[in-house]
Amino acid sequence: MFTPPPPPSPPRRALLRGALGLGSAAALAACGRGSTTARTSGAVTLSLWTHDQGYQDFFTRGIPDANRLTDFTYKLTATRAGAPDLVTKLLAQAVAERGVPDMTGFEINAFPRMLRGDIAERLLYDLTDDVAAVPGLKEDLLPARTAPYSKDGKLYALDSDTPLVVHYYRKDLFARYGLPPATDTWQEFARVGERAHRRHGVALNVVVTGPDVSQVVQSFQMLLNQRGGALFDQDQQLVLDSPEAVEVLEFICGGLRAGFITDISDYFGGPMQAALQQNKVIGVLMATWYKVYGLAANVPDQQGKWRMAAPPRFSGGGHATSTTGGTGFGVTRDKANTKAAADFLLSTWLTHEGQIRRFRETGYLPTRASVYKDPALLRTEDKFFGGQRPFDVYTELLDDVPPIYMSPDQSILNDVLSGCLLSAYRGDLSPRAAIRKAADDFRDQAGR
Amino acid sequence: MTSTLTTGDTSAAGATAGPAAAKQRRSTLHPYLFIAPFYLLYVLFMLVPIGVALWLSLCEWVGLGTPHWVGLRNYSHLLTDSSFHRALGNTGIYVLVSVLVIVPAALFIAQAINSRGLRARDLWRTAYFVPMVVSPIIVALIFGLIFDRQFGLFNSLLRALFGTGSVDWLGDPTMSKVAISLVMVWRWTGYLTIFFLAGLQNVPRELYEAAALDGASRFRTFRAVTLPALKPVTAFVVVTSFICAAQVFEEPYLLTNGGPAEATLSVAMFIFRAAFERQQFGYAAAAGVVLFVVVFTLSQLFNRLLGIGRIK
Numbered sequence: 027m028f029t030p031p032p033p034p035s036p037p038r039r040a041l042l043r044g045a046l047g048l049g050s051a052a053a054l055a056a057c058g059r060g061s062t063t064a065r066t067s068g069a070v071t072l073s074l075w076t077h078d079q080g081y082q083d084f085f086t087r088g089i090p091d092a093n094r095l096t097d098f099t100y101k102l103t104a105t106r107a108g109a110p111d112l113v114t115k116l117l118a119q120a121v122a123e124r125g126v127p128d129m130t131g132f133e134i135n136a137f138p139r140m141l142r143g144d145i146a147e148r149l150l151y152d153l154t155d156d157v158a159a160v161p162g163l164k165e166d167l168l169p170a171r172t173a174p175y176s177k178d179g180k181l182y183a184l185d186s187d188t189p190l191v192v193h194y195y196r197k198d199l200f201a202r203y204g205l206p207p208a209t210d211t212w213q214e215f216a217r218v219g220e221r222a223h224r225r226h227g228v229a230l231n232v233v234v235t236g237p238d239v240s241q242v243v244q245s246f247q248m249l250l251n252q253r254g255g256a257l258f259d260q261d262q263q264l265v266l267d268s269p270e271a272v273e274v275l276e277f278i279c280g281g282l283r284a285g286f287i288t289d290i291s292d293y294f295g296g297p298m299q300a301a302l303q304q305n306k307v308i309g310v311l312m313a314t315w316y317k318v319y320g321l322a323a324n325v326p327d328q329q330g331k332w333r334m335a336a337p338p339r340f341s342g343g344g345h346a347t348s349t350t351g352g353t354g355f356g357v358t359r360d361k362a363n364t365k366a367a368a369d370f371l372l373s374t375w376l377t378h379e380g381q382i383r384r385f386r387e388t389g390y391l392p393t394r395a396s397v398y399k400d401p402a403l404l405r406t407e408d409k410f411f412g413g414q415r416p417f418d419v420y421t422e423l424l425d426d427v428p429p430i431y432m433s434p435d436q437s438i439l440n441d442v443l444s445g446c447l448l449s450a451y452r453g454d455l456s457p458r459a460a461i462r463k464a465a466d467d468f469r470d471q472a473g474r
Numbered sequence: 475m476t477s478t479l480t481t482g483d484t485s486a487a488g489a490t491a492g493p494a495a496a497k498q499r500r501s502t503l504h505p506y507l508f509i510a511p512f513y514l515l516y517v518l519f520m521l522v523p524i525g526v527a528l529w530l531s532l533c534e535w536v537g538l539g540t541p542h543w544v545g546l547r548n549y550s551h552l553l554t555d556s557s558f559h560r561a562l563g564n565t566g567i568y569v570l571v572s573v574l575v576i577v578p579a580a581l582f583i584a585q586a587i588n589s590r591g592l593r594a595r596d597l598w599r600t601a602y603f604v605p606m607v608v609s610p611i612i613v614a615l616i617f618g619l620i621f622d623r624q625f626g627l628f629n630s631l632l633r634a635l636f637g638t639g640s641v642d643w644l645g646d647p648t649m650s651k652v653a654i655s656l657v658m659v660w661r662w663t664g665y666l667t668i669f670f671l672a673g674l675q676n677v678p679r680e681l682y683e684a685a686a687l688d689g690a691s692r693f694r695t696f697r698a699v700t701l702p703a704l705k706p707v708t709a710f711v712v713v714t715s716f717i718c719a720a721q722v723f724e725e726p727y728l729l730t731n732g733g734p735a736e737a738t739l740s741v742a743m744f745i746f747r748a749a750f751e752r753q754q755f756g757y758a759a760a761a762g763v764v765l766f767v768v769v770f771t772l773s774q775l776f777n778r779l780l781g782i783g784r785i786k
Contacts, residue, residue, distance in 0.1 A: 114750055117537045142753035143536035235645045237618075237731040291622055291644065300625040437751040441557075445735020448645060471557055 063362055067097035070366040074102055075116065076131035077109040078353070080388045081186065085129075087387070088374030095373040098366045109133035109353075113140065120149055126358050128367040132183055134174055134352045135240045138436035141177055141262070150182040151359040156368050157181060163376060166394045173260075173429035175354040183354025184375050187390035189313035190423050191248045191347045194321060196308040197333045197412065199228070208335040212249075212277060215338045219286025222308075229288035230309035232298070233278055235448055236291030242444035244350055248311060249274045251348035251428050253340045257443075262433040264472075266443070267465040273342065275450055275457035282451055289451065299324040311337055313350045314420070318389045322410055330412045336422055346426035391420060398424055435472040442467035531760035536753045548760035558761060560736045561744040564651065565720055568740060571655040572662070572719035577711055579663045584670030585700070599671065602664030613661065614728030618644070621653050621729070647737035650730050654738050657725050662718070666711050673707030674700065709780035713773055720769045741765045 076082055082104040089100045105127065107115060113136045119125040126149075132140065140146045158164050168188055175183035193208075200207055203226050209215040219230040233245035247257060255270030281287030288307060291297050293316070301307040302325045312320060321332055337347055355375065357367040374380045381392040382400060392398060398421050407413045433439070443464040450460035531548055533541035552558050587598050605613070620627045621643035632639025643653040677700060685695045701708075723742040726732055732739035732747070739747075741761065749758035776782075 110750070117753075120538055139751070139753050143539065145536055145538050145753070148538055235623075235642075235734075237644060237729060237733055239731060239733055242733075288624075289645075290624070291618070296619050297622045297625045434753070437747070441732075441736065441747075444733060445737075448734045452642075452646075467556075471555065 064365055065098075065362050066365060069099045069101070070363050071101040071103060072129060072363055072367055072370060073127040074104045074129045074131075075112050075127040076104060076106060076353075076355075077112060077133060078131065079106065081131055081353070081355075082106065084384055084387050085370075085374060088370075088380060088383070091377070091380065092370045092373045095377070096366075096369040098369060100366070100370055109136050112136065116149070117145070126361065128358055128361060128363040129371060130356055130358070131186070132175070132354045132356060134354065134432075135436075137175060137183065137354060138432045138434050140182070140356075141432060142434035146177055146182050147180075149358060151357040151364050151368055152180040152182065153184060153357065153368060153371075154179070154181045156372055157376075160372065160376070163394075166396050167376075168393055168395055168424075168427065170349055170427040170429045171352065171393045174352065174432050175356070183356035184371060185393050186353040186355065186375075186384070186388075187315060187351065188393050188424075188427070189315050189349050189351040190391065190420060190427065191252065191311060191313055191337060191350055192334045192419060192423075193231075193337045194310045194312065194316070194332055194334050195230070196305070196328070196331055198331045199305060199308045203228070205230075207333065209338045211341045212338045213341055216277070216281060216284065216286065219281065220284040223285035227285075228306060228308045229286055229301075231281065231287045231311050232290045232293070232301070232307055233282070233287055233451070234292055235289040235451060236295075238292055239440045239444035241292055242447055243440050246274065246278065246443070246447055247430075248313075248348050248350050249277065251430060252337065252344050252346075253342070254344035254428070256428075256431065257439060258431045258433040258436075260431050262431065262435075264433075264435075264439070264465060264468055266439070266468070267461055270342075270344070271461045272458050273340070275447070275461060279450055279453075279457055283453075293320055294324070302328070314391055314416075315351055315389060317408075317410060329410050333411050333414055334416060334419055336419055345428045347423045348428055349430060395424065435468070438471050439464070439468050442471065527759045527762055530756055531763045533756045533759075535755040537749075537755055541756065544756065548757050549764070551757065552760055552764060557736055557739070558741075558744060561739045561741045564726075564737070564739055565722065565741045567651060568655070568658065568722045569716055569719040571658060572715045573712055575655070576659055576662050577666060577708070577715055579659065580666035580711070581670050581704070581708070583663065584667045584674055585696070587667065587671055588674040599668070602667050604664065605661045606665040608661075610724040610728055613657065614724075617653070617657050617729060644730050645734050647734055650734060650738050654725050654729060657729060658719070658722070661725070662715065666715060669707055669711050670704065673704045677703040705780075706782070709776075709782045712780065713776045713782065716776060717769055717773055720765070720772075 074082065074085060086102055086104075089102060092098070092100050110133075112130060113132065116126065116130055119127075140150065157167065171185040171188050172181055175181060175185065195207060197207065199205075203222055205218055205222055209218055215230070222228050222230060234241040236242070243257075250256065250271055253270045253274050255268050255274065256265050259265045278287060282289060288301070290301060290307070293310075293312065298307070298320070302321070310316065310320070317332075317334070322329070339346065355371055357364055357371060361367075375384070376394065378394070378397055378400070381394055381397045382403060384390055385392060385403065392403075397403065398417065404415070404417045404421070406415060406417060408416050446455065446460040446464040446467070449455040449463075450457050455463065530541060532543060532545055534544045534548075535541035583602060586592075587595060587602070592598070619625075623629060623640060623642045623645060626643065628643060629639040629641055632641065641649055643649050681699045681703065682695060685699050690698065721742045722740050723746065726738040726740050727743055727746070730738045732743045742765070745758045745761045745765065748754045748761060
């Protein structure tokens with residue numbers, strides 16, 4: 027019988043080499059993608075990427091709720107970066123197949139990048155079924171805030187806010203100048219504003235003409251959506267070239283010429299602060315979050331002097347208001363923590379208590395219609411608005427908020443439309459020509 | 475016998491030459507081993523990315539998934555893209571400002587700082603150099619305030635001096651280019667001044683003395699002595715400032731974001747926008763390749779024209 031000779035014992039150098047190789051392999055495996063076997067319960071550490079400390083704090087404080095409502099015991103590690111950088115980093119990590127977070131907060135202007143090609147489908151977990159699984163939740167969520175983060179009927183992120191557009195105004199100065207605090211229509215607003223500017227040199231609204239193209243478009247889009255127009259439809263097709271868009275642009279150009287609308291380089295910086303402090307701007311049409319990030323941040327000493335009102339309506343039709351801004355939180359698909367992250371998001375972000383807590387902690391409005399009926403919220407008084415009850419205004423507007431649809435080509439439209447808007451503001455192009463040119467330029471550039 | 479002897483000699487020589495040859499081979503390999511890390515990194519971080527960019531320029535890629543081969547479609551789109559043409563035109567303006575304004579200004583300042591009897595020379599030199607080391611973010615913040623139409627320093631100054639001043643520095647298509655150019659001049663001139671100053675300090679003093687003895691005027695001395703002596707430095711400064719200006723990104727990105735209506739969009743910004751705002755990586759790569767070809771060709775042309783690196 028043949029007995030194979032025993033293998034020669036490996037020399038010391040070979041042993042060392044082998045150990046080194048095994049060690050490297052183990053190290054690489056540890057750095058790698060990790061197990062994708064879905065966790066269904068137990069302790070998990072979720073990684074969260076966000077651009078805002080406020081969200082990080084909210085989710086951290088929400089851990090006890092999530093532990094109580096789900097089968098998981100959560101820990102959270104958060105990474106903060108600029109809103110556009112988050113998408114860039116997320117895609118880079120996805121290409122590298124490692125280091126992808128479990129949850130990411132997409133600022134609304136950054137999210138269209140996720141809609142390009144099949145990025146959203148490949149990277150983000152479809153939350154539609156999870157929302158549908160909670161009785162009554164789907165119907166309760168405001169469609170205006172699910173539309174921006176949906177594609178082909180799939181919901182990829184849950185919004186942080188219902189940023190209703192309201193008109194902020196200086197109550198003291200409005201009273202001193204004999205201006206009515208609220209007007210029914212924009213046409214009436216224009217008449218009042220023109221008189222106010224002529225007599226007192228003040229403006230009742232601003233439009234942005236600075237380098238941030240999304241803010242330039244934002245000034246226009248708030249009114250466009252309220253008028254019933256839109257930039258894109260549900261199928262991501264451009265619908266800008268419309269009579270509503272021309273009407274809105276004519277209104278803004280008229281306001282700039284009459285002086286009751288003034289141009290400003292951006293909504294948040296030094297020039298806006300100067301304009302507010304010098305009482306040159308005594309009214310601003312902006313989203314609900316602007317109280318915190320614009321007014322209270324720039325002119326905290328004017329606390330108590332400001333009020334908010336429902337914006338005037340267009341006599342030709344449209345909606346009670348529109349929305350602008352927001353941040354949608356999405357869950358990365360096909361990860362071990364995907365289910366845990368989706369459960370965490372729903373149990374902190376979408377519960378009645380969670381939405382109230384979010385409003386209390388961050389100032390962002392609920393995205394569920396039923397929460398607006400909560401007596402505690404209805405009773406809320408705002409010191410900055412001299413004790414005004416803001417939910418009186420919000421509930422008045424809530425039933426008539428148009429949805430906003432996004433397109434992967436949003437950035438292209440922002441670039442071309444902002445240039446055309448500025449040309450119209452300066453009088454270089456008529457409003458009709460500016461809208462048409464923006465649409466033509468967009469078609470020329472989109473899809474390259 | 476002879477053959478045996480010969481064979482024996484050869485093998486003996488071979489026996490002694492073997493280790494020597496191996497040693498020599500090793501010693502000839504040493505220099506290559508020493509420089510290998512650089513070339514390895516060069517290949518890994520320079521040639522490979524360039525190759526990938528070239529390949530990517532022939533594909534369509536959104537940043538995730540598999541790129542789709544589209545051949546020369548990206549390049550043909552660039553040919554008809556008015557945005558890209560505008561970016562090329564704007565970049566051309568930045569290059570002209572750099573070569574025709576900044577370089578002469580730097581030479582002028584260097585000449586002034588180099589003059590005899592100047593007090594606090596180091597202070598001047600530092601003052602001119604400081605803009606280059608200030609963070610571009612700070613520069614953008616400060617100049618954003620300075621250029622603001624309603625509340626900016628420039629317009630306030632114009633109003634105080636001339637009673638009128640509502641120049642839309644960052645919002646008007648023409649004035650925004652002027653604003654970007656002013657910031658470029660402010661930022662880069664001092665940096666280039668240092669090169670010229672170094673060159674001026676190396677011009678032999680005897681040449682100036684000879685020119686003075688010949689009764690040459692200051693201008694004549696500058697033309698006949700300073701400029702020829704500074705030719706190598708000037709050539710270097712012109713080429714490097716051309717390359718920098720052709721790839722300008724920070725100033726337009728931070729001050730105007732390429733606007734209004736792409737009036738200040740540079741090619742580098744166009745590439746960034748296509749890749750990181752629009753997820754058109756193939757298109758961005760194609761624009762990058764075009765920029766590389768243009769910059770490389772023109773800088774080679776400059777090299778030849780200015781005789782950089784040629785020994786006379």
